[in-house]
């Protein structure tokens with residue numbers, strides 16, 4: 001059996017969830033919403049099985065090429081969404097988050113999904129932890145992006161199907177804060193790894209610089225919520241802008257520019 | 265009092281961080297097109313780069329100076345913010361996690377500045393096995409690689425580089441041990457890591473009157489008939505200049521040459537160059553020298569850096585990590601209490 005079968009089934013499950021959410025939008029029904037959540041949970045379980053399987057096959061957390069990182073990013077985003085939905089029942093917001101997740105999966109499909117052997121300098125626990133934390137952080141930033149987008153939509157349409165503005169604002173702040181904490185830990189572990197591998201803990205290669213920029217941006221956001229003028233709409237716009245910085249750091253640098261960072 | 269409040273101001277922090285972010289974003293986009301300038305940033309500590317590179321290309325590097333200034337101001341701002349909290353510890357101890365993060369960041373940035381000002385780097389310094397390599401940035405100190413073993417996978421890919429290393433201050437041993445990928449040698453801010461490895465030609469095997477001999481710098485052959493051949497130098501790639509001087513071209517095998525000193529059995533003395541791509545000088549003909557193949561020696565390229573701020577930065581990192589975990593707890597606590605700081 002192909003180790004990606006469960007991943008493909010998970011993608012199908014997420015796609016169905018999106019269709020159910022769409023249905024729920026036009027014909028609101030609590031049952032449909034529950035089915036959609038069930039489909040996301042099922043998809044998440046299938047994707048977890050696929051991840052564990054690939055991990056076992058490779059002998060290390062498979063996050064060394066674009067396919068694997070997109071896979072992991074999508075898994076982290078699904079887990080992040082489940083955390084918010086199970087905790088705060090944000091219902092139809094899932095449409096937006098899962099659409100983003102499908103985009104990640106769509107970008108991964110067709111790319112090289114083989115499990116290459118690990119190059120020696122990546123063969124350390126710091127590597128797996130650094131990458132896992134960075135994509136978990138990115139997932140929360142993606143969540144903040146979705147919540148920011150929803151905030152702006154809700155401010156216009158005032159739909160009873162979406163959480164109210166106050167809750168959306170608080171969830172957005174929480175996503176940014178959790179993402180920032182995870183990303184800070186990712187940077188610290190990256191620093192230890194760099195010190196062991198290169199003999200210095202901060203590198204001025206373009207990927208390192210933009211990771212620092214992501215960190216600085218979200219550190220700023222952790223404070224902006226205390227400034228009245230930036231609460232609400234301003235914060236939503238910043239979350240959208242911040243995710244742009246994340247995407248440029250993650251994809252833009254690798255695709256457009258050259259860098260000597262081990263993973264770009 | 266007003267000045268202190270300004271130094272502790274959260275709005276000031278946001279303004280400083282925003283400006284620094286914009287400057288670094290714009291500046292970093294110059295990196296890919298100007299690699300001669302910006303690739304050097306990791307090759308040396310920041311103060312050296314500012315003095316030897318940035319200063320000479322201000323058109324490209326001017327933004328670095330205001331960026332550094334903003335980071336230093338942010339550092340002072342954060343430190344003031346932490347001190348202010350520490351003075352009100354009794355009423356604000358619950359925010360311990362957040363403020364540990366702030367203190368951690370202050371220490372991390374201070375550690376970086378200390379390292380950038382007082383540290384030095386030798387990146388990928390080629391160290392020939394069995395010889396002493398002087399450290400130019402630390403006069404009087406040497407690195408000795410006593411043994412080197414590359415580990416090569418069946419696919420031909422190197423999987424490890426194991427060097428047995430000694431660090432010497434003159435004759436005094438400062439540090440000794442094994443250096444491998446992801447297993448550096450560390451002591452008091454010094455770090456030695458493997459960078460790469462290679463081999464370089466150090467001489468040639470010849471047939472001398474039918475017998476194989478190895479000639480490299482320092483080799484001495486004393487023959488029964490009383491003649492004596494000594495190798496003074498070996499150059500893997502050399503050329504004779506127009507006015508007779510020897511031009512050294514590269515470390516790679518090109519046109520190899522030996523500088524020899526030869527005393528014949530009758531006591532005649534000769535010293536000169538023998539280019540292996542040409543027949544030997546007439547006086548050497550009696551030796552019937554035939555070059556066979558080059559002899560190589562392994563070298564291990566090691567990185568040796570000194571960072572006097574490394575410990576401070578490590579302490580900052582640990583405090584930040586602990587602060588993150590505590591801040592998680594207090595975030596949800598604050599959520600329940602709905603409180604916001606007064607701006």
Ligand code: HEM
Pocket residue numbers: 177180219222223271272273274275277338341342343345359362365366369591595598604605
């Ligand atoms: C790069 C430097 C900084 C970093 C990484 C940082 C990080 C953080 C984090 C993670 C929080 C917690 C946010 C939350 O509860 O959601 C926080 C809160 C805070 N920070 Fe900073 N900070 C920095 C600089 C500063 C500076 C310079 C100031 C001072 C003016 C400051 C003042 C505050 C205040 C007042 C809070 C709110 C604490 C509370 O909940 O009452 N921060 N900071």
